[in-house]
Amino acid sequence: MEYITVDAASKKWNMLERRITALCREGRIEGARKKGNQWEIPSAAEKPLDGRTKEFAAQASRIEESAGSALHAFCKKYHKDPADLAFTPYRICPIGAHSDHNLGKITGFAIDKGIHIAYGPKQNGIIEISSLQFPKRAQWYVENTPAVRQNDWADHLRGATIALNKRYPLRTGLCAVIDGELPIGGLSSSAAVIITYLSALCKMNNIRMSEHELIMTALEAENSYVGVNCGKLDQSCEVYCRKDQMLYLDTKDDSFELIPADPSMKPYEIAVFFSGLERSLAGSKFNMRVDEAKSAAYALKAYAGMDYGKFNDTVLRNVPVEVFEKYKDRLPENWRKRAEHWYSEFARVEKGAEAWRRGDIEAYGKLSFESGWSSIYNWETGSDELKTLYEIMCRTDGIYGGRFSGAGFKGCCMALIDPDYEESILAKVENEYLAAFPHLKGKYSAAICHTADGVSL
16 A cells, blocks of 8 residues: 655645544544654545534534444443444455465455444553453453453453453553344454454554554454464454555565456345354364465475475465475375365465456456355355355346455355446345245345445554
8 A cells, every 4th residue: 555644645635634634633534544753644545534624514423323232332331421432344355264374465345334333442451442342341451351261252352452452551441342243153243343342442442553463462362372273364354445446466575456446346235145154163073174275385395305494484375386286185084185175275376366457347247256166165164054055146137246254154145236236136035035045034134335445543
């Protein structure tokens, strides 16, 4: 991402430099960051709205409406208005699944639904937080967070508190209410919860993190505390993505490109189909699959006589595909399949980025379907419910492409669809899915979403 100085922004927007600096401090300029004593502003950032205008008031009203449940619950519980609201979007990854933990490439989008937190300060250092999706309020001290997970919904936030406290001394706690706009599972809701919570806790303690620092802090919470060996796909999408652009990210060196939709591209929407079953990665076979992929990397290096290098270097990204093709038949079947998925997914991501760049959403969608197939047969994930949803999507007119969204253990499927077919797609998928799983009536649901900006720091 390219950045400009406050002076350059002043000339670009015809605003006083001191006003722009104040807006940076208030978090009103999306993506602005402080480097040393100077603010840097993304070159693509939009001029902030004047807080006195009707347009600004309307924007604030829309934000408040979408955060309404968390806001209402906070006011009812604490008998006062929150100090602020924070929001992080969910994400989808049409191509690039199950690859970031071995330093692969991904393509992804943030969507216009996500996690909201209404919050206020607690000067005694207590974290007091409730979720509208889970029972029981959670409490701990910012300076004395339980060192091991407590096996409840708030473990992600305890881990985030510890990870942030390692980097910055925390003194101020918060009282908060969290609400998710869509059912749990498959949309990186855990990462979105962590990032939203970190945004609030940072503001309460006057901490300003960079985008990369936020991503790595959130990742540490999941890896080290919750115990999920995920990569940084989810967090990166939720931070870097921008509306009407596709994130093309290399998780090896964190370089990324935001590729806008070509003007010639056919129109599209994002459909999310919830199986009716929630899932937790900590209790799934997710970690086993990651271990099998890394075991394949170790074995391939041994067969080829390659130096193992550092422990974290032994990933499939650092083993040439030619080595895999030469020695894959020596691998145990499970290891071979995991590696087959990783190498083929890497190639699909590169092809997908080029398809998106030239405006060929049908080619991009086809690659997403292929990614879903590989997840089933090479990565060997997916419940019967999700496999059925995937099969229905493959034979439904108007769906460009799609796959499991997330790890594939319960949760949901996502699809890129032609808006002209929206009504028929929703009807067909629901009818066929509930015919196969009638006991999930009332639990299955679908939502139509659109691309959105990532979290505003």
